[in-house]
Amino acid sequence: MRITLMLSAATLALIVPSIGLAQRNAMSEPAKVDPAVAKARDAALDDQVAWDIVEDLTTEVGQRLAATEAEARARAWAVIRLKKLGFQNVHIETYKMPVWVRGAETAEIVGPYPQKLVVTALGRSAATPAEGITAPVVYFPTLGDLMAAPDGSLKGKIAFISNQMEATQDGSGYGAYGGARFIGPNIAAKKGAVATVIRSIGSDKGRWPHTGGTNWAPGVTPIPAGALSVADAEQLERIFARTDKVTMKLVLTPRTLPDAESGNVVAEVPGTDPKAGTILIGGHLDSWDLATGAIDDGAGVAITTAAAKRLLDGPRPRRTIRVVWFGAEEPGGFGGAAYAKAHAGEKFAMASESDFGADNVWRFNTNLPDSAKAVGDRLAAALAPLGIVRGKDVAGGGTDVGPVLATGVPAVTLAQSGQRYFDWHHTPEDTLDKIDPKQLRQNVAAWTTVLSIVANAPEEFGPVTPNTSE
């Protein structure tokens, strides 16, 4: 790709005559790369700051469940680290939220083939009695099969929803298969089920279950809802291949505690032009409780902070860069929502988050106003040597910055490869060893490139039509 970009469009038309018009137009001569940007980008490939942040955070704090004392410890830790790194205006912005904590969780086939299965409660799951629920299991190969079940047909039964998520580079498998978790238990509850177990929304085949939030519609009484590991879901499918009379005992005793404090940690690289609008970037500080949250999302705060640190240590940028370590993303984006509310009306020139692990960035998208179209061209030219291609989608979305973007703030998104992410997402395997230091550095270089261009762009970034589909 790098070589291709060095060729002129005319040369390409000669040597690749089979390429259609649209493609050839897309291969127009790239924008010039500012030598200072290139230098900052290339220097970031030796970054050590991101690794140090994610190693230290995951080692010295560990898991950081939202609105618990662990997340509070993480915020205190973050303030010390961000100040030590030299950021300005380091502070915490708090908010209150409900707290969901895990209890006991066991599952076993009572008959016909007695055996234990590995299960974990989904976020916002209701609790079984301490002694558990024992009930017949009804098998639904897909969410669609559950949706087709007659109302009331699940009365007194445990619904088992199985569908195997596939890994994709762009992470689209999560949306395609995740419905079993997002809305499956709610549908089962409406049809009378006493509990739901799903095949974990994961691309692995292992025995750790994947947690994650599930959602209850207004008026629906929540039921206990758990995820079996993919291996255990396959075991249950093998049992259903032999008999449709399966009885399961399920113990899930999570609790919802009184509202407690969570918070966002904020740090800034001051800009020279307060009127040019702030660049808002970050990831989320909280994690699920099963692991140390290295890829979800220690990596995200580490990458964005390390990139901002590179601008902090260079010439003062035109625009202020604000790094936010959002709180309470996992249980439903409380930090992002609180942030957007608290900063309504503030001028943001661009917002973007990193929350998809630490593997290489492979594509970027933008949502920039017409007045700043050239910025996209400069990004494309400067990111290409990192192996990053320009996407055709309108940038948007993200649980943390999504609420800010929804107000018409321009966006640049850096898409990381999702091929491995869902092997470990929301499981006890989300630990430091899953981060490839080289790919982490590529991320820092990509973010450094984006910040160097966007924070210093002379163009004005007016409001845009937000893409709310992502």
Add this chain to the structure above:
Amino acid sequence: MRITLMLSAATLALIVPSIGLAQRNAMSEPAKVDPAVAKARDAALDDQVAWDIVEDLTTEVGQRLAATEAEARARAWAVIRLKKLGFQNVHIETYKMPVWVRGAETAEIVGPYPQKLVVTALGRSAATPAEGITAPVVYFPTLGDLMAAPDGSLKGKIAFISNQMEATQDGSGYGAYGGARFIGPNIAAKKGAVATVIRSIGSDKGRWPHTGGTNWAPGVTPIPAGALSVADAEQLERIFARTDKVTMKLVLTPRTLPDAESGNVVAEVPGTDPKAGTILIGGHLDSWDLATGAIDDGAGVAITTAAAKRLLDGPRPRRTIRVVWFGAEEPGGFGGAAYAKAHAGEKFAMASESDFGADNVWRFNTNLPDSAKAVGDRLAAALAPLGIVRGKDVAGGGTDVGPVLATGVPAVTLAQSGQRYFDWHHTPEDTLDKIDPKQLRQNVAAWTTVLSIVANAPEEFGPVTPNTSE
């Protein structure tokens, strides 16, 4: 390799002149392969019996901890399956043994960085009080470091022994690194430790800990002994890189129950010549309790049974083939010891077991008397097309058939590749999905080849000097 074996030694000397004398001698013209043996071998590459056994056993019985009701269910299941397959003389031979069962197991760093770790008790571990032990941790990078610690220096402390096992094709890493588990807790107890945690003896980097038996010398009072997952041991090492003041709370409440019944399940392919001695093969039926024991050792009983079934369905062999599904291998080879004791003095022409997963057989060794040397040559020629090379070691060992081999019974061992085995060995990941059906069939073909040759060999298999070093 197959092509090479088709070349004559003289041709090889010309085209590979750099090969030394010893190697050239080893490449002498191969023995002729009996067409009936080749046909049986090749047909076994389409075997379905082994997969069906291991799928059904792991699905319909699940885990099979020694001397528990689960292992008894497995024996009953085995009798039904073996009779259905048409084997003769199917029966159970019982014995009594102590029963060790797992209890609660949790570990957490109390300070300086509070967090939970994943731990599992080692077999024969003593128990902590129900409320656990909280004590300072002393870090030993290797077993040797623990051995060098002064007597009494661990009084009131938890010894943490860390050493990273490496995967090797021949599985030799287990012996090289396994000492931390086999004898580490015993050494720590003698030096005054109140408990021991080891880095799991596994070649993975994941968060499931590896159980397995540990051993107590006479006169040593057992202490609680657990294995941390490799990822958690690395986390603990990172913490020790920051401080040497680490406090851990450890809860391990396993129990030893009164002696109970276990047993070996026996099945036969009757031979035509009772005086020629019995061929004894098999694997072990019991498993650890954390998983369904697919690779350890559902695969072993499946492979050996499927191969014997192929001879059962063909012309009656000269020698009787006896397949034993040994009980209680994991807690210390109770089934194998009981078997050898009960059958002392019986004439065995050869004994061999399969207990190293289901990946390809890559090497074989023999321990045959001079009178049967040609059998080894015939094995080499017939196994070569399966990608199996002839080793230079004297065959021997195996927990189940070892006690029989120790009496001077000839041996043929088929070595499976150990590159992946210790990623999952003794963890909850020992499940059906870890078995590659194609490699499983290669195993059946290898065993079918060996049985076809050995059970029908006209040579007499007198006693040999046993190799007890393996």
